[in-house]
Amino acid sequence: MENEFLSKEAEVIDALRTIYDPEIPVNIYDLGLIYELDINEDGKVRIVMTLTSPNCPVADSLPEEVHDTVADLPGITSVEVNLTFDPPWDRDMLSDEALLELGLL
Template sequence: MSEEKWTEDELKEIKEDIMSALETVIDPEIGIDIVNLGLIYEVNLSEEGYCEIKMTLTTMGCPLADVITEQIYAAVKEVDAVKEAEVKLVWYPAWTTDRMSRYARISLGIR
């Protein structure tokens, strides 16, 4: 068995870096980042630097899906540990405003 590349703490820190990078991706229609909107469901990183991001969109027919996806690729490329990334759109569980952060709710006037 090969030795692990990162310790558990290092992996946690890298995932935090990835999430910070994803916070720079703003939903163009809503004006809030995809992390605070609750669109990111899961982030996985392999020892080889392959990053898989499972996310959803606020609506299934979102016309800006490609724009958001391209911004995600550009953002996670800035994280040194990420060598390759893939965005997988998932529709379950369906996104609701309950997934939004307190910051996003306040910004949009949702209680």
Template structure:
């Protein structure tokens, strides 16, 4: 995958992830700053690193599954791998808009 195509797919993934609303805060997970990293390997394997607002958040599995399902529908993605991390810990300062 060329770098330009990779950037386009990563941008499309981030845009698609705006559809996922955090059930606690009622805002999309991109603007909340819950998406830490998005990359796409050759072959269309997408890697997305996410966090939650608190460690042990009851919505963790819901958010991981929602991200995985959302990313799979982006053109150019053949497989989606979602990793949950708490490093660095999320803070409200990570929010945009």
């Protein structure tokens, strides 16, 4: 059961890595926009995410894209996406992969 859960989490993370912020050429997971990712054994997913700024031009569409992308995965029964700006996103949230991709490491 533990391996199945870890596999499902990896699938969700891989799916999130296909979604890119339109202003920064890095996927939203490595940008650090995903604050929480909870998956239960019934396939219910809860995601808490942020945007690079409250005035982000995709404030309406990006959470919807996250929802739809994850909801399309096999075994996922429901997806809840919550947007937060606490704490505000900053550059320190970038993964090492993102820093490398942006030439900052």
